[in-house]
Amino acid sequence: MQQNKNDVWVGLFVVIGIAALLFLALKAANLLQINFDPTYQVTARFDNIGGLKPRSAVRSAGVVVGRVESIRFDDQSFQANVVLKMDARYGFPKDSSLKILTSGLLGEQYIGVEAGGETANWTQGAVITQTQSAVVLENLISQFLFSKAAEGSETKE
Secondary structure, rough: HHHHHHHHHHHHHHHHHHHHHHHHHHHHEEEOOOOOOOOEEEEEEEEOOOOOOOOOOOEOOOOEEEEEEEEEEEOOOOEEEEEEEEEEEOEOOOOOOEEEEEEOOOEEEEEEEEEEOOOOOOOOHHHHHHOOOOHHHHHHHHHHHHHHHHHHHHHHH
């Protein structure tokens, strides 16, 4: 009887340990969102989102103020509609702008919020059109190479 009781306790301890490791792994990979704070949704329209992914951070002054909930392509305007879930405790003026930024040189992408000066704030369902698309490294390199090629052809003439 004592052996069975010890087996149950050891088994329970192992199950709790595995659950804790799974929880930490999901939290570290940013795949688990446990947040009971009130939120509101806004939609932003971007021409190019680069490598932005759902659950990416929305930051203002380096502080996480929301998350990307979903990304959809609008085949009417040919833009990406990014649905943001913003913490209700952070209100941003209606004329605030959004831009897609990168953490470091090759880090993950996130959305940066630059607050405006209007008195009215974003509300549930607001659509933000004042956006700046992601800087795509391949485009920058190709522009640099084409400009250097153009300079080279001008000097030969």
